[in-house]
Amino acid sequence: MTNTTTPDAAESRAPEDDSLQTRGRTRSRLTQNAQPRWQWLVVLAVSAVLGSALSALIGFNVAGWLIFTAVLHVVITYVITLTRVNRRRATDQLWRNLIFIAFLIALLPLVSVIWSVVSVGVPGLLAPGFLSSDMQGITGTVDEASQTEGTAVLGGIRHAIIGSLVITVAATVISVPIGLLTSIYLVEYARGGLLSRAITFFVDVMTGIPSIVAGLFAGAAMAWFLGTLNAVTGLFGSMSSTMGITAAVALSVLMIPVVVRTTEEMLRVVPNELREASFALGVRKWRTILKVVIPTAVSGIASGVTLAVARVIGETAPILVTAGYVVNTNWNLFQGWITALPVYIYRQFVNPTSPAFSEPSHQRAWAAALVLIIIVMLLNLIARIIAKVFAPKTSGR
Amino acid sequence: MSKRIDAKDLNVYYGDFLAVEGVSMTIDAQAVTAFIGPSGCGKTTFMRSLNRMHEVLPGARVTGQLMLDGDDIYDPAVDPVTVRTMVGMVFQRANPFPTMSIRENVLAGYKLNGARISRSEADDIVERALRGANLWKEVESRLDKPGSSLSGGQQQRLCIARTIAVKPDVILMDEPCSALDPISTLAVEDLIAELKQEYTVVIVTHNMQQAARVSDKTGFFNIAGTGKPGKLVEYDDTSTIFNNPREKATEDYVSGRFG
Known part of the structure; x- marks a missing residue:
């Protein structure tokens, strides 16, 4: 048989x-x-x-x-x-x-x-100083020498990595609280009313916003905001809206719906029994959410956030229109233009440093693309590790 | 400490749906009161209204009076959280907090409320509650292991320990043994017999032998048909309910001729 x-x-x-x-x-x-x-x-x-x-x-x-x-x-x-x-x-x-x-x-x-x-x-990644230098002083002549005389390809992506880092961290800092609180409202407080259905609908709509639209929105909103602020206070007149924080706002427009969606899923799978057990002990609702619901769901939330970060770190268009492109390192989110890694790749391809001798630029662009892929893969790996480490110890019997 | 509960003409609604109608009963302090009846007859709903847990569901509300030692717990000025600290609850399925160790689970009532307690105080509470739940000897050596590492019966006793750790006046148990094997059931039943020395215990059960074994008084709930409200048909000493009930419906149910 x-x-x-x-x-x-x-x-x-x-x-x-x-x-x-x-x-x-x-x-x-x-x-x-x-x-x-x-x-x-x-x-x-x-x-x-x-x-x-x-x-x-x-x-x-x-x-x-x-x-x-x-x-x-x-x-x-x-x-x-x-x-x-x-x-x-x-x-x-x-x-x-x-x-x-x-x-x-x-x-x-x-x-x-x-x-x-x-x-x-x-080859580009292994070029000396690729990760530790920026593009200051790298002119067409330098690239011409590299291509024609075989000298080492100079210039690097230090400024782009730093730019991507600060912009993405700022976007995360903006999106996670908003997204987390929205999903807490949707799961724990909303009782299927008009407001919650409207939020769900608009979050779905936001998921589909083209990233360039998010960039234009953030640029326009920041320009308006600074203009109004200047009109009221008379200060900030010199501030340009092209800066890192504007790019962070644009990215958070893309991130928030992802964070809301993943966090909502994670909060919904927390068994109701745990909430009731907490209520039955005389614990208030906000404490129940803070100490029981979120800790139980934290692994899923953290990995969802990491995946959202991985998704926006590769965005090019919204950063290009909001933060611009420069050759030097800029740590300041609120002052001056910032280069992000995808924008760097784009610029190196489309506008090589030396239009006639584009090979060094292309080499740097490919190496930067490799670094970007490695960063995204690391973020995915981190998400998995977080999910493992924070997961509630359900068994072990 | 234990307190008496008086229900006066209590109706429980879910939205417009009347789930339990016109319950009037007195639940004695320091005694075990069992609710029996077919599924859907409102016994769990009524019990959840005793600590205002049913309010967790949207649209649930109550009319009538429910007195805890003479104080109406449904007075508009009463905070449901206060009621729940006085009336603890054990659920059908053991639900220890998965993120916490055994020790933290017992202390959950304090820790979740942000109470500051010293290490030695906490040790006392943990040991007393676990001894009270007949679990101390089994977990003494592994208090830092996750609560979910215990067997089903141990988890249920852990939940009881968690409930008695905050020293309530009343303990409600919603079919606490329905997911347990006979040996764990026996352990929990023995525990119920001990708990009534100190607490008012209310237990919902589908197991009539269990009601007969553990309770002093028994209430029989019934429902006229689907969509109709559940009612308290008969409430009396357990021996009377099982041996000499007044109502025909009660007799049919306890003798197994029902449905």
């Missing part, structure tokens, strides 16, 4: 059954649908050979070869299984192969992005 409950079991038993037979014992009479475990490998090899032959007919290239191989593999497996076993098993194999191919196709862009960025970006 156990032999036939699943086709997999039957399949994996097949070689064993063969060896049993050679020892003179009869194969279980319940065994059926057995295919050798190595069948797929053989079919794949045959498909690859046939595929290369077929693609050679129309002019060989790797992509065509892979496509022919995949199609042939699916078809041959189906036909063999159909003739040797039965229709149900053949259909199962067909869909299994198709789903596997879909998975490979989905993986393709990811792997190729990582591969191209790493392979092109590593």
Whole structure:
């Protein structure tokens, strides 16, 4: 009975059954649908050979070869299984192969992005002073010398990393309290009224705001705010609205809906029993939320926030229009232009430092892209670690 | 300390829906009172109205009077939080706080309220509450382990310890043994018998043997049909309810002829 409950079991038993037979014992009479475990490998090899032959007919290239191989593999497996076993098993194999191919196709862009960025970006990243210097003093002549005479590519991304860091931290500081408090209102206080439905609706709308719109909004809002402030107080007249904090506001417009959504989910999965247990001990509602609900959900909240940060740190357009682009390091959010990493990449590609000799600029752009990917990956890793570390110790029995 | 509860013509509503109608009863101090009845008959709802826990649900409200030693707990000027510090509650499913250790769970009533207590005071409270819940010997050596590392029966006794740690006057228990095995049930029942020396205990149970074993008085709730309000059909000494009930419905229910 156990032999036939699943086709997999039957399949994996097949070689064993063969060896049993050679020892003179009869194969279980319940065994059926057995295919050798190595069948797929053989079919794949045959498909690859046939595929290369077929693609050679129309002019060989790797992509065509892979496509022919995949199609042939699916078809041959189906036909063999159909003739040797039965229709149900053949259909199962067909869909299994198709789903596997879909998975490979989905993986393709990811792997190729990582591969191209790493392979092109590593030389720039290893260039001396790439992480520790900014672009001050790097002129077209310097780049020309690098490209024509082979001197080291100078210039770095210190200012861009610092810019991204301060802008993103400021955006997080703005968004997390607003997002957290909004979701606490939605989950703990709102009782399905008009206000909560309106908030949910507008948060959904905000999720879909194009990032450039957020940037334009933040720039315009900050200009208006400073203008009004100047009109009222007479101070701040010299302040330009192009500065780090404006970019942080633009990013927080993008971050808040993400934080609200993830935090809301996390607060909703906190069991009601815990709230009731706390109430039954005579604990007030705000203390229950602060000391029971949030600590129980904190791992999810923290990883949700980290993922939101990872999402906005790669934004280019809103920062370009709000914080501008400079070559020197600027730590001050409230004064002067700031460069962020994505903006740096964009500028190095589109406006190379030396238009005629763009290779050094491109090398720096690729290396900066690699750094950006590494930062995002680290943030994802941190989110996972946070989720693990802060998770309530539910078991351990 | 333990207090008596008098309900006078109490109606409990969820929005416009009348869930429990016209309950008048006196729950004695230092005794165990059991509520029995079919599912959906309002016994849990009525019990949750005893410490204003039903108000957690939107739209829930109460009419009538509910006196705790002569003080109306539904007076508009009464803070529900005050009521809940006096009337503790143990739930159907054990619900220790997952983020806290066993020790912190027992102290939750103090810690969550931000009370400052010295280390030695806290140790006293923890030991007294855990001894009171018959759990001390089992967890003495691992007070810093998470509360959820205990077995189901131990978790339920931990929740009882957490409730008695804040010294309430009344302890409400909502089917405290329905998720426990017979041995853990026995442990909790023994505990209930001890708790009534100091507290007023109210227990909701589906297990009639349990009601007969642990309670001094029993109230039988019933419901006329779906959508109708639940009512207190009969309330008397436990022995009377089980051996010689006045109402036919009670007799049918306790003898198993119901439904």
